[in-house]
Amino acid sequence: MPVAYGTGTRDAGSQLRALASRLVDAEYDNRTGRYMYHHTKTWGDPVMTSSDGRHHVAFADETKVWQAADGSGKQVTTQLEPQYPDQESRNYWQRNLKPRAAASATPAPDDMPLPPMDLAPLPSRRAQLNELLKVRFGAGAVSKEVSTVYGRYVVPRQTRAEILRVLADVPGFRWRGQVTDRVGRKGVAVTFDDREHNQQSLLIFDPSTGDLLAHERLTLSPIRMKAYQVILDTAWTDRLD
Template sequence: MFGVKGIRMLLKAEDPAEGVIIPPARTSVIALIARAEATRDQAAHVRPARPTRRLVLTTAAAALVATVGAGTVLTVDGQESSPITASTPGQVLVPVAYQITNQPPAAGDHLRALASRIGAAPYDTRSGRYTYVRAQYWGGAIQESEDGRYAVSYVEKLQTWIAADGSGHQRTEAGPALYPDMESAAYFAKVTLKVGERRDSPLSAEPDGLEPLPTNRRELAQFLHTTQDPASVTKAVNIVYSRYPVSQTFRAMILTTLAQVPGFRWRGSVTDRAGRPGVAITGTSTSTNDGDKQIVEDLLIFDPKTGALLAHESINNTQHPKLNYYKVFLDYDRTDTIN
């Protein structure tokens, strides 16, 4: 079976996954994504979606993907908006390749070394009312066949402008349908899938504004849920980079905080899905969903020069590696305007 069933809203800020507590955000970007996804038209013969949980992984083969009957490279943020039909069955995602695949060492010393040598990012010297983030993700909302065996999800291209009070703007554009395995691609090639239109949504200010990132290391560890499983920690890091302007000081603090978390392993050099060089850590979590035991490995890819988060991925290793979700962070900035 494909694993978890129904539609997964992994990055919903109020409750990204069962048992995970993320700092409150009453009208967060992630919540709005979830609401928008929940209204998406379901394909014919696709069962009604319901909330479930799922995660992802990456490796250094520059994100190769397989098309049914052929091989191709996944284009991040490219021209891939055509609907999937029987004549164009679409792409099958595979995990990214790691430099260190067997017996990876503990990540702590490597993360501390990375934190000690990172430099400035282009946005560090910029100012503006809004934090601008441009990202792309897959697997935030997954449609399945009625028996749960076959699955499909759309690539989502996301831009957000967020002010300190939580107000701002969100723009989401749906890309192509992609699949976790070739069987799913073949199944959904017989179904007409509707690609969503571009959605622009204002973000309302939160009564208390965005909770500021803690400057105390102990409080930052709590903010990142470091006493919980790696899945919870990686999703908290993902949300931080989705909502905040993460300065060089905070990037170093996040790396050294992750270095103290048991269970993270160092995977060495990787290439993310946008073709950028990075360094990676992974952590394995075990959970039970609908009575089935799930073994999930989460991956974080960091820029080796600035320490910024390049990508978060998760893979279900319960039976054999199968990509459940990825997100790549393509651009950060500070700006006074929404465009």
């Protein structure tokens, strides 16, 4: 089910700027470490639909990533139980998926080393952030890139504030006020309705630190979950565990 928010809506610009002006430190601010650490859970990436269009399954995983400035580190991914919109879809896919993918039991985590790669530093200036967040492509692209940035970097407070100000200047974001994310955390949300592609993007931010808590994508009609990610933890660390 989508995150619940009120039906009232208004332009998000002033609220995002106000949030940016009052941010406090996150737990990781003023700390250091060799590795950027992220713990996320993702549902609905990918989604499979049967050839007749009647049966759906959304895959889910839990991921922990440790990544140094040169891109090296490790990633541990655990496949979670697939999600089904109805019992008929569950029955269909449990008959037709490979045994491991259809199983309800959680399989062993997949532990994968990350080789060095070209990992660009996170910019802090407005022009560079506009480019990184693909502002020229509009609010739909920005929503996706904000989620990518917070899932890849440990974002310092000043940059978090600047990202909120970038969002405030992008036309189309609507303020949705206080919400509760999928794991029970209180946040504030903005949405963007992409009517051309029949899709809504929803971003949930921590109301104190401005950290991104979750990113959700929905179809607009009928309202149906497409994909959802929660960022459970972000930190600096010297340990790969």
